[in-house]
Each structure stands twice: as structure tokens, then as C-alpha cells.
Amino acid sequence: MRSSAEAVIIGGGVQGCSLAYNLAKRGCKNVVLVEQKFLAYGGTGRSGGGVRHQFGTEINCRLAIYNVKCFEYLQDELGYKESIEFEQGGYLWIAYTERQLEQLRKNVKLQNSLGIPSMLLSPTDIKELIPQINLDGIIGGSFCEKDGHINPFHVTLAYAEAAKRLGVEINTYTKVIGIKLKGNTIDGVYTDKGFISTPIVVNCAGPWGKEIAKQIGIEIPLYSERHQILVTEPVERTLRSLILCLDDGSYWKQTPHGNFMLGIGNPNEAKGFNMSSSWQFLEEASRKIVKKMPILSNLRVIRQWAGLYDITPDSQAILGPTKINGFYLNLGWSGHGLQFAPSIGRALSELILGEKPFIDISPFYIERFENGKLIPEPACI
Ligand SMILES: Cc1cc2nc3c(=O)[nH]c(=O)nc-3n(C[C@H](O)[C@H](O)[C@H](O)COP(=O)(O)OP(=O)(O)OC[C@H]3O[C@@H](n4cnc5c(N)ncnc54)[C@H](O)[C@@H]3O)c2cc1C
Structure with missing residues (x-):
């Protein structure tokens, strides 16, 4: 050294x-x-691995525009032999209350003013975009087709x-x-x-x-807070967008390899450095997300993990x-x-x-x- x-x-x-x-x-x-x-x-x-433009502060939107542009050519700039798996399938935020929808309206207005091509969607638009989704409780959403993911x-x-x-x-x-x-x-x-x-x-x-x-x-x-993710077996690719629900902080996406990746917030999570996976998360994330996306119901979970958010x-x-x-x-x-x-x-x-x-x-x-x-x-x- x-x-x-x-x-x-x-x-x-x-x-x-x-x-x-x-x-x-x-x-x-x-x-x-x-x-x-x-x-x-x-x-x-x-x-x-999510990458998005859809932030609600001007500074983050401006930085996000730069980030996404960079990811388009990062592999070449860095001379990396493998793929960084950057893919732009869009990010769909889903609102279940008028308050959540109002926040999405504000975000989209700000994003559009900076040139970000995000838009508001009605429940019908959402069903058209993601036919497999259960619309129960959904009152609207926002979508940006230029959002996507990378391999961390x-x-x-x-x-x-x-x-x-x-x-x-x-x-x-x-x-x-x-x-x-x-x-x-x-x-x-x-x-x-x-x-x-x-x-x-x-x-x-x-x-x-x-x-x-x-x-x-x-x-x-x-402070630090544990967040968890689970991954299913790979299946035929049917979903390109990442879906994120504002009612319970659940989100899911299908990776380029076909695996579904699922996560959900836990309002009762204790602050600290616990990085172990829990069966409670496995049970809750599966139950809540399968209700929202019934086609996931028969998939086998192949692994799960936990990591820390460092929250200010x-x-x-x-x-x-x-x-x-x-x-x-x-x-x-x-x-x-x-x-x-x-x-x-x-x-x-x-x-x-x-x-x-x-x-x-x-x-x-x-x-x-x-x-x-x-x-x-x-x-x-
Ligand atoms: C479940 C989960 C899902 C997430 N999803 C997304 C997402 O979709 N999109 C997104 O943008 N972000 C996401 N994040 C957040 C993102 O992962 C982090 O914000 C980001 O990776 C932080 O990177 P970092 O380099 O700052 O910190 P870290 O990746 O935490 O790196 C810090 C490093 O410091 C090292 N270190 C600590 N102490 C010492 C020491 N004393 N000496 C030497 N080394 C030390 C640690 O070992 C660690 O490797 C997610 C996080 C989690 C947990």
C-alpha cells in the first residue's frame, strides 16, 4: 500500500x-x-439498480438528466468489457390517494419544465401500459420512458x-x-x-x-435503516418498466435476465446496522406485490438480501x-x-x-x- x-x-x-x-x-x-x-x-x-429522472427537486432533476446521458455511453468511456446492463424501460409511479397524485403532478410539472419527458397517466393509461397490473385503488400515476436500470x-x-x-x-x-x-x-x-x-x-x-x-x-x-429485496426465478421477459407504488413503498421490475426483483418499505424498521434478511419481509413483500401483480403468484423466490439506506x-x-x-x-x-x-x-x-x-x-x-x-x-x- x-x-x-x-x-x-x-x-x-x-x-x-x-x-x-x-x-x-x-x-x-x-x-x-x-x-x-x-x-x-x-x-x-x-x-x-434503478435509474430515473423522476425526482421532485430541481437540483436532482438536473443531475438526473446528466446521469442518464452518461449511462448511455459509460461502458465505452470506461473501456469496460462487460455490459453495465443499462436499459431504459421506464419508471411508473403509482398514486393511491389524491395527495400522492398531487405530488406526482408537481413533480411532472417541474420535470417537464426542465425538458424531462415524463407524463401523468390515468388508471386506463396504466392498464394499457402494464396489462398485468391489478388496478384496485389506483387513481393515477406518472411515467418517464427514459428511466431504467443498471447493474450496480x-x-x-x-x-x-x-x-x-x-x-x-x-x-x-x-x-x-x-x-x-x-x-x-x-x-x-x-x-x-x-x-x-x-x-x-x-x-x-x-x-x-x-x-x-x-x-x-x-x-x-x-441514520441507517435496513431495506430488503427478493429475487424470483427467471421467466420470459414481459415487463420492461419498474413499477413503484406510493401506498406502501413496494416496487418491482424484471431484470434483463428475466428474474423479477421485488422490494417494499417497512415503516416499523428499526434504525441501525442490521443487514440480515428476514422471513417477515419475504412473506409481506410476496403477499402485497402478488396482489398488485397477480402473474407473479407462482414464481419461486431464489434469493433475498438486505442493505442499508443512509438517511438524512x-x-x-x-x-x-x-x-x-x-x-x-x-x-x-x-x-x-x-x-x-x-x-x-x-x-x-x-x-x-x-x-x-x-x-x-x-x-x-x-x-x-x-x-x-x-x-x-x-x-x-
Ligand atoms: C435495498 C436497496 C435498494 C436500493 N435501490 C436503489 C436504486 O434502485 N437506485 C439507486 O440509485 N440507489 C438505490 N439504493 C441506494 C444506493 O445503493 C446507495 O445510495 C449507493 O449505492 C451509495 O453508494 P456509496 O458509494 O455512497 O455507499 P456504499 O455503497 O454503502 O459504500 C460505502 C463503502 O464504504 C465502506 N466502508 C465503510 N467504513 C469503512 C472504513 N472504516 N474503512 C474502509 N471502508 C469503509 C463500506 O464497506 C462500503 O463498501 C438502494 C439501496 C438499498 C439498500
Whole structure:
């Protein structure tokens, strides 16, 4: 392991790997990325792989436009030999109450004003789009055909391999155990494999990043919460869109390999680091989603897993500099951070290297919790 670096990135999720690549691409090649387990061990490798334009804040919509454009050519840009499985089959949000529909109307109005081709759908339109769906209780929805999904493992590995080719050192099974300061400035990072001297540390450690920041006196308003997914056996491809229900936070999609992937929110989930799968989730997700999509009833479940959301008070990421010189944050993605790897990897690398970010990410700075300028994202599950 290198003993000194221009920058150290803590965390080998999609955000850490994208940042490493983007820093190296801009000429900052002596970057060391440190991952306590393996790449994509955290939320990244446990995500649903969804990519969408349909957000409810202007900043996220603008970033989403950039993200989706990037995914169209990312595989080529990164010189990745496998497919990142980017596919645009659309995202359908379904409302069951007037309040939910009103929020979708607001979202679509904002999205359309920025050039995003989303639209409102009536129950009849929804049935036409997804003939297999049970319309009980549905009063409308919104749809954007340009939304879709990616394979989280391939995207992360694609960034990591491209970063390595540009000179980044990636150390897996290496844990950051402390940060060394000189006064109010970063001086280096202690890992369980040795010390790395560096003037810049970027905390991309997801839910675990809160404790890392706390060691140097930075309190991050963030908590962790388990979310689970189950996967069925593969069957003939009949569904291209991801469907997301606002009544219970359930969602499902069919992957390019034919497997259905199902998830559902749990309002009673305890905060914490529990990442074990539960039979209660298996039972509840199957029961509720089969009612909404009866054709799923005879499919066998082949596996399930759990991962953590790192949730902030406004369901928005915390990005950028801190009161410690050289210490940056990129965490708190609140369940939608996979798809923001292209835009934030670029913008944060520009900021760190003293360039003007291509899009202003200062609204995401941690200061917003002190000055009360929160940017609540309504389009979250
Ligand atoms: C069930 C589920 C479904 C999701 N679905 C979607 C979706 O459809 N679309 C979407 O965009 N997002 C989705 N997300 C959210 C998305 O997965 C995350 O927001 C995103 O992957 C965060 O990436 P990250 O790199 O910030 O963090 P992580 O992927 O959590 O990476 C953090 C890394 O830091 C490492 N680390 C922690 N502490 C240390 C240490 N001390 N030393 C070294 N390394 C350390 C961890 O091991 C981990 O690998 C989902 C998440 C879950 C759990």
C-alpha cells in the first residue's frame, strides 16, 4: 500500500469508485481508495439498480438528466468489457390517494419544465401500459420512458478498473481506523494495514461514514435503516418498466435476465446496522406485490438480501467540504445514490481540484443543517 497520496477515498461503493476515476481523469492520479471489505459491499451491491429522472427537486432533476446521458455511453468511456446492463424501460409511479397524485403532478410539472419527458397517466393509461397490473385503488400515476436500470456491480467495477488504469490504487479488505489532523487540517489516514499521509480525505463510507466523521468532531445528521429485496426465478421477459407504488413503498421490475426483483418499505424498521434478511419481509413483500401483480403468484423466490439506506433529514446527500481543511463528504444518499455516481463523481472531483463544478452542488453542503436551508426530496421511497 502506498504511504502517501494526493487524496484518500474511504469506501469502495459506487460513489467512491466514481470519484476515484473522476479525480484521476482530471490529472490527480496518486489517489488511494480504501475499502474495508470488497468493492460494492455496502448499499451499492445491495441496491435495486434503478435509474430515473423522476425526482421532485430541481437540483436532482438536473443531475438526473446528466446521469442518464452518461449511462448511455459509460461502458465505452470506461473501456469496460462487460455490459453495465443499462436499459431504459421506464419508471411508473403509482398514486393511491389524491395527495400522492398531487405530488406526482408537481413533480411532472417541474420535470417537464426542465425538458424531462415524463407524463401523468390515468388508471386506463396504466392498464394499457402494464396489462398485468391489478388496478384496485389506483387513481393515477406518472411515467418517464427514459428511466431504467443498471447493474450496480458492473458499474462499480467499471469505474474501479478505469481508475486503476489511470494510476489509482485500490485496497480492499483494508479498514480506515482513524484520521490524523494537524491543527484543523487533514494530515493522513490510519488503516489496519498502515498509515497514508495525505492532504485530502473523502468520506464515501455510506452509513459507516457517520462514525468516521465523528472521530474528528464532525456530527453528521444521518441514520441507517435496513431495506430488503427478493429475487424470483427467471421467466420470459414481459415487463420492461419498474413499477413503484406510493401506498406502501413496494416496487418491482424484471431484470434483463428475466428474474423479477421485488422490494417494499417497512415503516416499523428499526434504525441501525442490521443487514440480515428476514422471513417477515419475504412473506409481506410476496403477499402485497402478488396482489398488485397477480402473474407473479407462482414464481419461486431464489434469493433475498438486505442493505442499508443512509438517511438524512431532507433525504438528500451530504456533499462537499467541511470545517476540517481537506476533509470532504459524499454520503447520506437516502436510498438513491447509485444513479448519481456519474454526476457527483464529476462535480465533486472538480470541486476538490479547485475547478468550478459543472453544476453547483453547494446546496448539498453540510452547512444546510445549520442555516436551515434544507432541500427536501419528495420523490423518495
Ligand atoms: C435495498 C436497496 C435498494 C436500493 N435501490 C436503489 C436504486 O434502485 N437506485 C439507486 O440509485 N440507489 C438505490 N439504493 C441506494 C444506493 O445503493 C446507495 O445510495 C449507493 O449505492 C451509495 O453508494 P456509496 O458509494 O455512497 O455507499 P456504499 O455503497 O454503502 O459504500 C460505502 C463503502 O464504504 C465502506 N466502508 C465503510 N467504513 C469503512 C472504513 N472504516 N474503512 C474502509 N471502508 C469503509 C463500506 O464497506 C462500503 O463498501 C438502494 C439501496 C438499498 C439498500
